Amino acid sequence: MFCGNSPFVAMSYPEACTLHEQKELTMSNNAPHIAILGAGFAALSAVRELRRRLPQAKISLLAPSAEFVYLPSLIWIPPGIRQGSDLIIPLRKFIEKHRVDYRQCTVQGLANGGRTVLTDHGEIENEALIIATGGRFLKGMPGIEHALTLCEGVAAAERIRDRLNEMDGGHVAFGFGGNPKEPSAMRGGPMFELLFGVETWLRQQGKRDKFKLIFFNAAAEPGKRLGEKAVKNLLIEMQRRGVATHLGEKILGFDERSVKTENATLPADLILFMPGLTGPAWAAQSGIELSSGGFFPADEYCAVKGCDKVFVAGDAGSYPGPDWLPKQAHMADLQARAAAENLVMVLAGKPPVAKPRPELICIVDSVDSGMLVYRDPKRSLMLPSSKVFHWAKRYFETHYLRTFR
Numbered sequence: 325m326f327c328g329n330s331p332f333v334a335m336s337y338p339e340a341c342t343l344h345e346q347k348e349l350t351m352s353n354n355a356p357h358i359a360i361l362g363a364g365f366a367a368l369s370a371v372r373e374l375r376r377r378l379p380q381a382k383i384s385l386l387a388p389s390a391e392f393v394y395l396p397s398l399i400w401i402p403p404g405i406r407q408g409s410d411l412i413i414p415l416r417k418f419i420e421k422h423r424v425d426y427r428q429c430t431v432q433g434l435a436n437g438g439r440t441v442l443t444d445h446g447e448i449e450n451e452a453l454i455i456a457t458g459g460r461f462l463k464g465m466p467g468i469e470h471a472l473t474l475c476e477g478v479a480a481a482e483r484i485r486d487r488l489n490e491m492d493g494g495h496v497a498f499g500f501g502g503n504p505k506e507p508s509a510m511r512g513g514p515m516f517e518l519l520f521g522v523e524t525w526l527r528q529q530g531k532r533d534k535f536k537l538i539f540f541n542a543a544a545e546p547g548k549r550l551g552e553k554a555v556k557n558l559l560i561e562m563q564r565r566g567v568a569t570h571l572g573e574k575i576l577g578f579d580e581r582s583v584k585t586e587n588a589t590l591p592a593d594l595i596l597f598m599p600g601l602t603g604p605a606w607a608a609q610s611g612i613e614l615s616s617g618g619f620f621p622a623d624e625y626c627a628v629k630g631c632d633k634v635f636v637a638g639d640a641g642s643y644p645g646p647d648w649l650p651k652q653a654h655m656a657d658l659q660a661r662a663a664a665e666n667l668v669m670v671l672a673g674k675p676p677v678a679k680p681r682p683e684l685i686c687i688v689d690s691v692d693s694g695m696l697v698y699r700d701p702k703r704s705l706m707l708p709s710s711k712v713f714h715w716a717k718r719y720f721e722t723h724y725l726r727t728f729r
Contacts, residue, residue: 353360355380355669359441359450361431363387363415364395366456366638366656366663368728373664375422384425386441386448389417392728396653399517400490401676401690403525408478431457433609438634442609448682452633452667454619456660457606459639459651461599462503466577467584471597473511474518475511487594488522493534494593496522497583499541501575503600506617506642508649512547516558516596520690521564528691531624537567538590542584543640544572549648550684550697555565557695561709601651603640615642625676626663633670635663643680648699650684658683684704687717 358374358381360367374381374383392413398408419426429443434453441448452482461473472484488496498519503509519539526532539546539562545555562569573585578597583590602618612628615621619642620627626641628634640658643649658680666676684699697706705715 333460335425355382356451356599357382357384357449358452358454359384359386359448360454360456361386361441362456362458362638362640363390363392364456364458364638364656365653366458366640367454368392368415368418369657369660370419370454370456370637370664371422371424372727373658373661374668374677375424377664377668381426383422384427384448384450384522385419386427386429386431386443388428388430390419390426390428392418393477393540393631394721394725395475395477396514396717398481399514399521399689401478402485403521403528404485406521408482411478413725415728418728431604431606432613433606434611437611438628438659452671453635454632454660454663454667455628455636455640456638456656457604457640459509459601459603460605462501463599465501465575465599467579467666468577468597468599470578470580471595473598474514474596475598482517484596484705488525491535491593493531495536495538495591496594496596497590497592498522498537498539498596499575499583500546500598501542501600503602503617506600506602506615506619508549508647509601509619509642509651511598511601511651512541512550513550513650513652516547517689518596519567520561520565520688523567523612524691537565538592539567540570540573540575540585540590542574542585546571549650549699549716550686551648551699551706553704554706557706557708561695596609600640607640609649617642621719624679625666626659626680627670627676629660633667635667637663645682646701648684648687649682652684652686653681655680687713689714689717 360370396410397406397411409565429445433442438453450571456477500512500515526535530645547558578595583592620636620640621643622636622643624644626635628636637660639651662678662680669676687694687696693711695709696713
């Protein structure tokens with residue numbers, strides 16, 4: 325899935341402050357201390373935007389490690405296009421360039437309405453806060469330990485690669501789930517990419533005829549958030565590639581060799597499954613009333629409801645908008661930029677103005693080609709598979725990571 329800022333899409337909200345106004349805001353706030361939680365897409369986009377708008381502010385970045393993992397390219401680890409080390413980017417240069425106060429720690433909760441961050445290395449005070457730690461996968465399904473989840477990180481992607489290399493044949497099952505209390509909290513796109521990428525790789529290795537691939541999903545129309553045309557084309561692509569489907573039945577669980585649904589047991593020597601998302605584990609210790617799905621509830625300006633000078637961006641939040649609003653890096657970047665701009669306005673005693681435009685853009689990659697999917701409130705489109713889109717995805721990876729290298 326093409327997850328990151330898009331080379332095809334311009335800024336998603338108008339600039340609210342002129343350079344003169346930004347300078348006044350910086351001077352009037354006497355170098356405020358802003359804490360940003362996380363080191364992913366949303367967190368680092370917020371750092372860039374805040375440093376641009378508030379050159380004198382003290383920005384503290386709180387994360388377990390000073391590394392950025394480029395998650396969209398995890399799909400290329402199983403087929404060998406990328407190694408894990410290619411996608412783990414040290415942040416030392418970024419931290420120095422943006423004059424960030426990096427604190428190595430794990431967030432454990434909040435106190436005092438967000439003014440105090442509780443960590444495993446003590447308490448950290450702030451005058452304003454952006455929550456960008458991301459979410460976590462729901463792991464309550466019976467037998468979930470028998471499934472591998474690509475987007476858990478580099479180690480998971482490498483485990484998938486190793487398992488595939490160990491296999492001479494057999495059944496491989498691909499699927500994704502959701503959060504029943506928050507339907508938009510799912511990440512299905514990478515599973516389509518993993519499916520098509522593995523199928524392509526097996527053909528390239530001359531082993532495709534020894535494997536049976538099946539895609540399973542509780543929805544009769546999986547990937548519907550991508551748009552009606554996208555669902556149709558994805559299912560056609562599965563049929564073209566000889567991928568079996570099992571759709572429209574509730575997933576009950578897994579065991580070592582099968583996927584169990586309401587009315588069937590699907591044989592599986594390898595289960596690749598992306599569970600639904602919920603908020604970070606420490607959210608329950610934040611003192612903030614969470615959304616029904618376990619996320620920090622945001623308003624249209626990415627401000628956390630019921631809090632003062634606390635904003636959220638990326639997968640940690642629950643946002644107003646269409647039911648197809650994506651949990652992807654591109655949207656996280658847009659939310660982070662809006663949150664940072666609005667935080668600057670609020671610090672200056674002005675109302676927030678920036679609203680991240682709902683927008684989904686992805687390239688559903690298949691190792692040697694890709695399909696472009698785009699959706700916003702006015703239109704939805706899907707362009708047919710082309711080698712151009714695969715190379716566009718590769719180019720954007722290089723372009724995006726140049727900021728950190």
